[in-house]
């Protein structure tokens with residue numbers, strides 16, 4: 476009985492935070508575009524996501540609706556003219572509101588090299604530091620990530636910043652000119668702080 480209790484405690488996962496469902500259009504046509512993208516870039520003909528990685532991003536602007544509209548628009552990228560357009564599964568607002576845009580079993584195009592395996596979380600903001608020092612936003616971000624880590628059994632080392640994408644063991648990219656492409660959002664030094672905060676939150680959840 477005690478063994479069973481101990482097991483229950485060790486498997487306790489972070490509670491699901493309040494999430495506002497604000498879906499972008501992602502019907503059969505966009506799914507087919509995603510599957511074709513996954514075929515070209517990863518050799519996987521599927522739009523279905525089985526996440527093992529979480530990638531943290533920031534939008535580069537201070538407007539939730541601008542980010543939502545960009546992701547909903549499904550515009551081809553300027554370099555290859557490929558579809559689907561970029562998107563992320565979540566956008567965390569400055570006030571700590573968690574918006575979900577796409578179901579978690581569907582791939583989104585947010586990180587070159589990792590879209591086949593990663594959930595994308597955007598934060599409204601223009602720097603890592605801005606988000607780390609915004610109490611409402613960072614709390615919501617950590618609560619969301621902690622819940623996803625438990626739900627999908629994701630290792631903390633696989634909660635990464637976009638700027639860490641090239642060092643992920645899951646990184647793969649068949650289109651050679653993009654094999655070393657990444658973005659500046661969420662650098663390693665800031666993600667070390669983020670992961671330390673995440674571990675502390677998960678410890679606190681286990682002790683409740």
Ligand SMILES: [Zn+2]
Nearest residue numbers: 532637658660
């Ligand atoms: Zn990014």
